[in-house]
Structures are given as C-alpha cells and as structure tokens.
Amino acid sequence: MALKQGSISIDTENIFPIIKKWLYSDKDIFIRELISNGCDAVSKHKRLVSLGETAGDDKPYKITVAVSKKNKTLSFSDNGIGMTADEIDKYINQVAFSGAEDFFNKYKDKMEESNDIIGHFGLGFYSAFMVSSNVEIDTLSFATGAKPIRWQSADGMQFEITEDGTRTERGTTIILTLAEDSEEFLDEYHLRSIIKKYCSFLPVEIYVENTDKLEEEAKKKAEEAAKKAEEGADSETSEEEPKEEIKPVPLNDTNPLWLKSPKDCTDEEYIKFYQQVFNVFDEPLFWIHLNVDYPFNLKGILYFPKLKNEFELVEGKVKLYNNQVFVADNIKEVIPEFLLLLKGVIDCPDLPLNVSRSFLQNDRDVSKISKHIVKKVADKLKSLCKNEREKYESFWDDIQVFIKYGCLKDEGFYDKIKEYILYKDLDGKYITLKDYLEYAKDKHENKVFYVVDKEQQSQYIKLFKEYDLNAVILDCTIDNNFITFLEYKESGVRFKRIDSDLSDVLKDKDEEKDEKADEEIVNFFKEKIGDRVQKYSVESLKKEDTPAVILISEESRRMMEMQSRFAGLDYGFDLKEEKTLVINDRNPLIKKVLSLRDDETKKEAVDVICNQIVDLALLANKELGAEELDLFIKRSNELMSKVISL
Structure with a gap:
C-alpha cells in the first residue's frame, strides 16, 4: 500500500534550479550525477561515524553500477547514509532542496571541514529522467528502526512512495529503466568509459557489474551442481580444488596524486600519473604541484609536455x-x-558542478583562482631559471612556444616572467633580452637583430661574425607576433631582422661622405638594373670584399607576412617587399665598374657585371625567382665566355 502519492513540489524559489537542469550538454552526465550522489551519501555516513552519531562496521564503502541489457536497466547502489520516507519526500519530491545543505546546517558546529559535502539530491538526481522511462529508489536509512522505502516515478512529476523496499542494509539503490533512445548506455564498455571519464578519482570505490552475465554464471553453476547430484558423484574423490576467486577491481583511484603533499610524491609517481591520465608513453619536461587551502581550496598538477616548435593550440588537456x-x-x-x-x-571544490559561463566570468573567486594558477606557473619557471639554469636551458626550445603564447594572452604573466625568457644567440648561447641590450648599448643601441633562418641568412650571419656582432635566433612562427608585443612592452626597443638594417659597426665612420658622388653612383646603378630594387644606399663598409648587400624593409616585410596570414584581406594597395641595395663604395669591383662607366667599349660588360652584383646580393638574401634565376644563369655563362676569351 502506498504511503503517499502526489505531484513533485515545484516552488517559485526552485524554478531556477530546474531551468539549470537543462544546461546539461551531454546526456551521459546523469551517470556522473548519480554516482556523485552515492559518493556524497557515503561521505555523510563516514562523517556521522567520525562524530559518534552512529556506529560503523567493517564493510568497505563502495558504489556499484549494475547493467542489464535483458531488463534494459541501470542501477546505482551505495552503502551510504540512506533515506527515510520523510527524507525522500523532502529531498526528492521537493526538487532542488539541498540534502547536503540541510545536513551541513544540522552538524556544522561539530564539523571542522564541510567542503567535502557537496552533493545534493534534487537537481542531480533528476538528470536520470533525461534517459529513463521509469526511475525507482530503493533505500534504507542508517537510523535505528528504519524501514526500507521504495519511491517510483515514470515522468519526474508524478510519484509514489511505499514501504515495500527490498534493501536489508543501509544505503540507496537507484534503478533506471532506460528509454529506447538511450539504450546505448546498456553497453558495458561504453558505460565503463563514461565512468572513467567522470569518476576516475572519486574517493569511494566504484564497481561495474553485468547482471546478465552474473545470472548466466549462477545458472551455469546451478546446472553443474544439479548434474553432479544426479550422477551421485563421490564428494571425497571427485571434489575439485576450489578456484582462486578473482577479486573485482574498482574503476577509480580513490586517492589521486594531486591530493598528496608534494613532499610525499616521487618523480616516478608524477610520471606514472601523467602517462596513465593522458594515455601517453613519453615523459613530461617538468610539472607544478598546486596545493592551496587558503583563501580558496585548490589542488592539482600541471605538466609541461614537449611542444612542437611550431605554434599549436592543443585543446582538452587540462x-x-x-x-x-x-x-x-x-x-x-x-x-x-x-x-x-x-x-x-x-x-x-569551491566551484559548483554545473554553472553557466556567464556566472564564472563574473565570479570574483574564479578570477582569483585563475590569477593564482598563473602566478604558480610563473614562480615555477623563475625557480627553474634561477636554481637549475642548465636544466631550464635544456628544455627551453620545448617550452618557449608556451611561454611566448602565455605572454601574448596575459600581460600580467609577461610582467612576472620577462626576466626569464631566453633567446639563443649566434653562438648557441642562451641569453636574456636584458643581456642582449647591455651588449648592444655601445654597438647599435636598442636595436635587437634577429635571425629566422640560419641557412637562408648565412651570409648576413657571416658578415655579423666578421665584425664581432651578435643576433638572436627567432625561428618559431609565433615569434612574428611576439616581437611586436615586445616592442609594445619594452619602450624604445626595436627588433630588426639581420637582413633589414646595417649596424653602424659595419660602417667606416672615418670615411667622409660625398653626397654628390653617392647620388651619381645611385643613378648609375638605377640605369643598369632598372626597378629590380626599390631603394639605393651608398655606404663605406669596413670590409672591402663585399660589393653590395640587399636589405629588406622590416616594416614592409611584416606587412607582407600579415597579409599572408590573413589571406584575402584587402589593404587597398598591393604590398611588396621593399628592397634596398646597399652599394659598398670601398669595394674594388665597384670602383672598377664605376671607372668604366664612360667607356662605351665596355658598356655591355659593365651592364652584365652590375646586374650580376645585384644577383649575388639577392641570392645572399633568398632564392631568386624563376625568371631572375634564368637571367642570372645566362649572365654567368656570358661572363665566363668573356673571361675565357681574354
């Protein structure tokens, strides 16, 4: 006979929690909610035992999820606190009334910590109706003299409570009869994968049972026993040795590594945990163990994996x-x-299980937590750079993408870490920006020369080394954005690719400049090579063996790179690399060509040599285009023919 029938109470103050129910984005979330409720019920009973409010026993706490394809049911059983009929009416029938809140209010004066009681019957429980055609609760309260209670509802609105529950021990079993469109959750492998996804680290052991298989095994054993009985087998001669019972293994790790004190964890444990959680075989570079109790509760482990040199945003790893x-x-x-x-x-634990993004964006505690995580990461990097510099340098190439990306996304992070950002110089030594600027103070002030391709820019590197100049290697794709960011953050600092400018150290400052003579040289080369370059400059370089150098405007090149990244972006004009031909008027070949400019008999040869000088300068900068390369080969052959005929 039913103790009570009726409609589930929905008060005005409960409307918002019910709306929140529909914010579950994945149907499989009901498994997490029901297991979490079972875990909370166990936590409550543990706490009551510790407070002396009830007696404990020697039976291990556990949660069992049983699946039956034959009956189309899923059941979730725990041996926690259980419920009385009144508690079911209060916590289940009044949607979103928090059982955990009521429990906390009753025992708050006796509890030192309360954050571990987070669950609540109500909203979480009602996620079961997303997948079920019928839901039953079979429960027995821990309270002395309590009776087993059964609650049943087919639609989440109408319910029935009776005293014909079947439980003989305290705890709760929730039985779901799955709807036709949710029968995929009856697949044992799929069920296990969902539990591992959401509940791999719950503090109560979780087991999965296949009821159909257990029934088949029990039936088979009964048939074998009956067969032996019929045959009248002699028990003394035919009795088999009992098989060693295979103990079931829980799906979860009840004491994950992040809950331990960092001083109690070994490197081997950190690496093993990393490999198990993320299903990888490689080892992380290093890790940060977060362990905060005040002003908020935060624990965790962040691992630094080996990142590719190319920028690559990896989703879903934290x-x-x-x-x-x-x-x-x-x-x-x-x-x-x-x-x-x-x-x-x-x-x-300070964050609710289900919240909207807008809530998180406006929550002050969330902002504090986020900033604290950033601070701990920065502190770890500082510590490594200061105390384990050799180790820090050894994996710099693997973590520089992460650090530079972090600086671009969070200026506060850059401010904390800027003194520990490393740059590799031409000799392969790691230096800081401060180190480079100190070196450059007497050479080229706040210009930071950099290389993006050591092979392509080898001639410029050779030139720099000849003059005892240095540059940094910036060969990550993210570096284009990063140097722009640095110029914004570091007042007066300007980054120049090694082929975009000439350091004053390369120039002979003692050589007096003749502007009229320089203009004549420029006009002469313009006549010979046409529009192959956009600008000209005449310099007296200290080294005489370099006839000419091509410089590529830093600004125009960056604009070109931006255009290539945002293909189709219309700037209203065609972007081209702005090339400047720097002519070394101290070079013997340049002097010889200039001396022959008025000799009509040498005009053809001079034309070829001038263009050849430009070709060689362009080749030192990058590969020639197909048409330019064809003309270069023809001119080279022509020059060789002239030389051999002498």
Missing part, C-alpha cells in the same frame, strides 16, 4: 574537477587559455 568529480575540459574562465597548451588536472 581537466577540471570538483571534489574529485570530473567537470569539464578547457574551462577557460578558471584555467587561463594559454595554460591549455599544458596537460594537467585542477581540483577546485
């Missing part, structure tokens, strides 16, 4: 947990976007 319950990947409001290049786990 997992957010709430009291060991998986919430989601990539919660950018909690975990700064640039940290998603890392792999790791963050456990933050």
Whole structure:
C-alpha cells in the first residue's frame, strides 16, 4: 500500500534550479550525477561515524553500477547514509532542496571541514529522467528502526512512495529503466568509459557489474551442481580444488596524486600519473604541484609536455574537477587559455558542478583562482631559471612556444616572467633580452637583430661574425607576433631582422661622405638594373670584399607576412617587399665598374657585371625567382665566355 502519492513540489524559489537542469550538454552526465550522489551519501555516513552519531562496521564503502541489457536497466547502489520516507519526500519530491545543505546546517558546529559535502539530491538526481522511462529508489536509512522505502516515478512529476523496499542494509539503490533512445548506455564498455571519464578519482570505490552475465554464471553453476547430484558423484574423490576467486577491481583511484603533499610524491609517481591520465608513453619536461587551502581550496598538477616548435593550440588537456568529480575540459574562465597548451588536472571544490559561463566570468573567486594558477606557473619557471639554469636551458626550445603564447594572452604573466625568457644567440648561447641590450648599448643601441633562418641568412650571419656582432635566433612562427608585443612592452626597443638594417659597426665612420658622388653612383646603378630594387644606399663598409648587400624593409616585410596570414584581406594597395641595395663604395669591383662607366667599349660588360652584383646580393638574401634565376644563369655563362676569351 502506498504511503503517499502526489505531484513533485515545484516552488517559485526552485524554478531556477530546474531551468539549470537543462544546461546539461551531454546526456551521459546523469551517470556522473548519480554516482556523485552515492559518493556524497557515503561521505555523510563516514562523517556521522567520525562524530559518534552512529556506529560503523567493517564493510568497505563502495558504489556499484549494475547493467542489464535483458531488463534494459541501470542501477546505482551505495552503502551510504540512506533515506527515510520523510527524507525522500523532502529531498526528492521537493526538487532542488539541498540534502547536503540541510545536513551541513544540522552538524556544522561539530564539523571542522564541510567542503567535502557537496552533493545534493534534487537537481542531480533528476538528470536520470533525461534517459529513463521509469526511475525507482530503493533505500534504507542508517537510523535505528528504519524501514526500507521504495519511491517510483515514470515522468519526474508524478510519484509514489511505499514501504515495500527490498534493501536489508543501509544505503540507496537507484534503478533506471532506460528509454529506447538511450539504450546505448546498456553497453558495458561504453558505460565503463563514461565512468572513467567522470569518476576516475572519486574517493569511494566504484564497481561495474553485468547482471546478465552474473545470472548466466549462477545458472551455469546451478546446472553443474544439479548434474553432479544426479550422477551421485563421490564428494571425497571427485571434489575439485576450489578456484582462486578473482577479486573485482574498482574503476577509480580513490586517492589521486594531486591530493598528496608534494613532499610525499616521487618523480616516478608524477610520471606514472601523467602517462596513465593522458594515455601517453613519453615523459613530461617538468610539472607544478598546486596545493592551496587558503583563501580558496585548490589542488592539482600541471605538466609541461614537449611542444612542437611550431605554434599549436592543443585543446582538452587540462581537466577540471570538483571534489574529485570530473567537470569539464578547457574551462577557460578558471584555467587561463594559454595554460591549455599544458596537460594537467585542477581540483577546485569551491566551484559548483554545473554553472553557466556567464556566472564564472563574473565570479570574483574564479578570477582569483585563475590569477593564482598563473602566478604558480610563473614562480615555477623563475625557480627553474634561477636554481637549475642548465636544466631550464635544456628544455627551453620545448617550452618557449608556451611561454611566448602565455605572454601574448596575459600581460600580467609577461610582467612576472620577462626576466626569464631566453633567446639563443649566434653562438648557441642562451641569453636574456636584458643581456642582449647591455651588449648592444655601445654597438647599435636598442636595436635587437634577429635571425629566422640560419641557412637562408648565412651570409648576413657571416658578415655579423666578421665584425664581432651578435643576433638572436627567432625561428618559431609565433615569434612574428611576439616581437611586436615586445616592442609594445619594452619602450624604445626595436627588433630588426639581420637582413633589414646595417649596424653602424659595419660602417667606416672615418670615411667622409660625398653626397654628390653617392647620388651619381645611385643613378648609375638605377640605369643598369632598372626597378629590380626599390631603394639605393651608398655606404663605406669596413670590409672591402663585399660589393653590395640587399636589405629588406622590416616594416614592409611584416606587412607582407600579415597579409599572408590573413589571406584575402584587402589593404587597398598591393604590398611588396621593399628592397634596398646597399652599394659598398670601398669595394674594388665597384670602383672598377664605376671607372668604366664612360667607356662605351665596355658598356655591355659593365651592364652584365652590375646586374650580376645585384644577383649575388639577392641570392645572399633568398632564392631568386624563376625568371631572375634564368637571367642570372645566362649572365654567368656570358661572363665566363668573356673571361675565357681574354
């Protein structure tokens, strides 16, 4: 006989939580919610035992998820606190009334910590109706003299409570009869994968049972026993040795590494945890163990994997947990976007299990948590650079993408880490920007010369080394954006690619300039080579063996690169690399050509040599185009013919 029938109460103050129910983006979330509720029920009972409010026993706490394809049911059983009929009416029938809140209010004066009681019957429980055609609760309260209670509802609105529950031990079993469109959750492999996704680290052991298989095995054993009985087998001679019972293995790790104190964890444990959680075989470069109790509760481990030199945003590598319950990947409001290049786990009990993004964006605690995580990452990098410089340099090439991307996304991070950003110089030595600027003070002031391709720019590197000049290697694709950012942050500092400008050190300052003579040289070369370059400059270089050098305007090249990244962007004009031909008027070949400019008998040869000088200068900068290369080969052959005929 039913103790009570009726409609589930929905008060005005409960409307918003019910709306929140529909914010579940994945149907499989009901598995997380029901297991979490079971875990909370166990936590409550543990706490009551510790407070002396009830007696404990020697039975291990556990949660069992049983699946039956034959009956189309999923059941979730725990041996936690259980419920009475009144508690079911209060916590289940009044949607979103928080059982955890009521429990906390009753025992708050006796509890030192309360954050571990996060669950609540109500909203989480009602996620079951997203997949079920019928839901039953079979429960027995821990309270002395309690009776087993059964609750049943087919639609989440009408319910029935009776005293014909079947439980003989405290705890709760929730039985779902799955709807036709949700029968994929009856697949045991699929079910296990969902539990591992959401509940791999819950503090209560979780087991999965296939009821159909267990029934088949029990039936088979019964048939074998009956057969032996019929045959009258002699028990003394035919009794087989009992097979060693295979103990079931829980799906979860109840004490994940992030809950331990960092001083109690070994490198081997960190590496093993990393490989297990992220299903990888490689080892991380290093890691950061977060362990904060005040002013908020935050634990976790962030791993630095080996990143490719090319910029690559990796999604879904930092997992957010709430009291060991998986919430989601990539919660950018909690975990700064640039940290998603890392792999790791963050456990933050101060965040609710289901919240809207707008709530997180406006929550002050979330902002504090995010900033704290950034600070801890910066502190770790500082410590490594200061105390383990050799190790820091050894994996700099692997982490520089992460650090530079982090600076671009968060100026505060740059301010914390800027003194520990390294740059490799032409000799392969790691230096800081401060180191380079100190060196450059007497050579080229605040200009930072850099190389993006050591092979392509080898002639310029050779020239720099001949004059004892230095440059830094910036060969990541993200470096184009990063140097622009640095110019914005560091007042007066300007980055110049090694082929975009000549240091004053290369020039002979003692040589007096004759502007009229320089103009004549420029006009002469313009006549010979046409529009192959856009600008000309005449310089007296200290080294005489270089006839000419091509410089590419830093500004025009950056605009070209921007255009290539944003293909189709209309600037209203055609962008071209602005080339400047720097003519070394101290070079013997240049002097000889200039001396022959009025000799009509040498006009053809002079034309060829002038263009050949430009070809060689262009080749030192980058490969010639197909048409230019063809003309270069013809001129080279022509020159060789003239030389051999002498």
